[in-house]
Amino acid sequence: xxxxxxxxxGGWLLDAPGSSVACMTQHPTSGSGVRAWLGLLVVLGPVLxxxxxxxxxxxxxxxxxxxxNPSADQALWILDIYGFAVGSLLIAFGNIGDRYGRLKLxxxxxxxxxxxxxxxxxxxxxxxxxxxxxxMGIAGATLLPSALAVLSELFTNPKRRAQAIGIFAATFAAGxxxxxxxxxVLLERFWWGAVFLINLPVIxxxxxxxxxxxxxxxxTRPGRIDVLSVATSAVGLLLAIYGLKHAAAEGLSxxxxxxGLAGIAVLAWFGVRQRHLDHPLIDFSLFRDRVLAxxxxxxxxxxxxxxxxxxxxxxxxxxxxxxxVLQAALLALPGAVVLTTTCIVTPAVVDRIGKRTALxxxxxxxxxxxxxxxxxxxxGGIGWYITSTAIAGIGYGISFAVVADTAVGAVPPERAGSxxxxxxxxxxxxxxxxxxxxxxxxxxxxxxQGPDLAPTLDETLQLPGLAQTLVTDAKSAFLTGxxxxxxxxxxxxxxxxxxxxxxxxxxxxxxxxxxxxxxxAAEPR
Numbered sequence: 001x002x003x004x005x006x007x008x009x010g011g012w013l014l015d016a017p018g019s020s021v022a023c024m025t026q027h028p029t030s031g032s033g034v035r036a037w038l039g040l041l042v043v044l045g046p047v048l049x050x051x052x053x054x055x056x057x058x059x060x061x062x063x064x065x066x067x068x069n070p071s072a073d074q075a076l077w078i079l080d081i082y083g084f085a086v087g088s089l090l091i092a093f094g095n096i097g098d099r100y101g102r103l104k105l106x107x108x109x110x111x112x113x114x115x116x117x118x119x120x121x122x123x124x125x126x127x128x129x130x131x132x133x134x135x136m137g138i139a140g141a142t143l144l145p146s147a148l149a150v151l152s153e154l155f156t157n158p159k160r161r162a163q164a165i166g167i168f169a170a171t172f173a174a175g176x177x178x179x180x181x182x183x184x185v186l187l188e189r190f191w192w193g194a195v196f197l198i199n200l201p202v203i204x205x206x207x208x209x210x211x212x213x214x215x216x217x218x219x220t221r222p223g224r225i226d227v228l229s230v231a232t233s234a235v236g237l238l239l240a241i242y243g244l245k246h247a248a249a250e251g252l253s254x255x256x257x258x259x260g261l262a263g264i265a266v267l268a269w270f271g272v273r274q275r276h277l278d279h280p281l282i283d284f285s286l287f288r289d290r291v292l293a294x295x296x297x298x299x300x301x302x303x304x305x306x307x308x309x310x311x312x313x314x315x316x317x318x319x320x321x322x323x324x325v326l327q328a329a330l331l332a333l334p335g336a337v338v339l340t341t342t343c344i345v346t347p348a349v350v351d352r353i354g355k356r357t358a359l360x361x362x363x364x365x366x367x368x369x370x371x372x373x374x375x376x377x378x379x380g381g382i383g384w385y386i387t388s389t390a391i392a393g394i395g396y397g398i399s400f401a402v403v404a405d406t407a408v409g410a411v412p413p414e415r416a417g418s419x420x421x422x423x424x425x426x427x428x429x430x431x432x433x434x435x436x437x438x439x440x441x442x443x444x445x446x447x448x449q450g451p452d453l454a455p456t457l458d459e460t461l462q463l464p465g466l467a468q469t470l471v472t473d474a475k476s477a478f479l480t481g482x483x484x485x486x487x488x489x490x491x492x493x494x495x496x497x498x499x500x501x502x503x504x505x506x507x508x509x510x511x512x513x514x515x516x517x518x519x520x521a522a523e524p525r
């Protein structure tokens with residue numbers, strides 16, 4: 001398909017000939033039959049990979065550093081560029097998929113994800129590895145919103161769609177949770193590039209079966225995309241996330257502050273501009289729905305708590321309790337299992353209790369789980385950690401499932417990619433905010449209460465000839481930071497739980513977008 005650029009008063013637009021009419025399917029709709037479930041299975045492969053590659057380098061970076069000898073800044077970019085690219089482009093690619101064809105975008109994105117994975121595995125220099133990871137991130141941003149939107153076409157029955165989205169959310173959550181574990185297992189037997197090559201068989205299977213099991217659908221609204229909106233949303237998010245992450249890693253440097261402020265300014269202008277476009281990238285009127293608005297915040301805050309607690313707890317297990325890396329990763333398995341199981345069963349539970357009650361359980365369980373990190377000490381706390389991740393995992397699982405289903409269900413099917421992208425972007429921003437804000441809070445407390453020998457616990461423990469009393473002081477200072485960060489996140493979740501309790505409607509039927517009750521009754525089960 002050729003995209004034609006035409007200048008307008010609102011900026012440069014991409015026009016897709018004929019896209020003002022829905023491009024109907026290559027295959028008949030399958031409702032919730034065998035083809036739909038097979039299509040879901042095919043879609044889950046790339047979803048798992050995109051999520052897993054966000055965390056799979058956590059254990060592999062020491063091996064990468066030994067092989068490629070990157071500078072500290074290059075090592076940071078190797079880790080961060082993937083998430084930067086995914087988070088900054090989700091909304092843009094969600095809209096592009098809606099308007100020009102989700103299946104085409106899925107096939108193209110999967111192909112480039114495979115190319116990027118192969119290039120990353122074989123990269124001989126840090127610069128090429130950064131470039132390959134950037135390509136993987138861009139490709140990942142094409143896959144997530146289109147994959148989620150495809151489910152709204154495969155499963156037109158609201159209950160079946162909610163079940164499918166619950167499985168989708170569980171797969172995405174599980175991918176991030178098991179990424180470090182899979183990376184650690186691969187590193188036991190292979191060289192560091194194997195953590196990328198594992199993607200290729202899944203991509204090949206997807207490219208073989210997707211054209212047969214998935215169908216092409218485009219938007220019924222005029223097929224024009226404001227290129228300036230695409231650019232400003234991507235640049236604004238990239239600058240904001242860059243500023244947040246570098247503020248967490250290096251403190252409030254001039255570059256981090258300027259990048260963050262520039263990103264906020266660009267995003268503010270982007271938001272104002274969307275209100276004056278006939279076909280905006282983000283329809284802010286959607287957020288007048290209270291359930292959707294709270295759900296979007298629910299997409300952000302739990303990811304902030306999860307990323308920060310996982311990051312700080314990982315340091316606690318390895319540097320405070322001296323647990324080996326792979327064993328520390330395996331200790332997270334109970335929480336990952338609870339999270340994944342909750343994602344799967346949440347749609348059926350929500351159908352009985354409503355989204356209001358589900359959101360209450362989500363925030364209060366996360367708050368309780370985070371508080372259970374407070375009894376941990378410098379000499380022990382594994383039991384508290386496992387219990388904490390298991391209880392909080394209930395809330396995280398509900399968050400993934402409810403947010404995705406609420407976003408997709410709030411809009412017509414032809415705009416599901418755009419809505420799904422907003423939900424996934426809230427997750428990505430939450431991930432960045434957790435490390436940036438709560439991680440920075442913990443680091444600040446360590447610098448204030450620690451022995452003041454080095455800026456981080458790991459650097460302090462690596463100092464030669466360090467007295468045991470200073471080791472204990474450093475570990476205690478880090479633990480204080482972890483406890484305060486966990487308590488702060490817990491209070492935020494308690495506050496949002498109270499907001500949900502007082503603000504959201506009580507009726508389960510009020511939770512459903514208009515028209516779904518009719519389609520549910522009409523759709524054969």
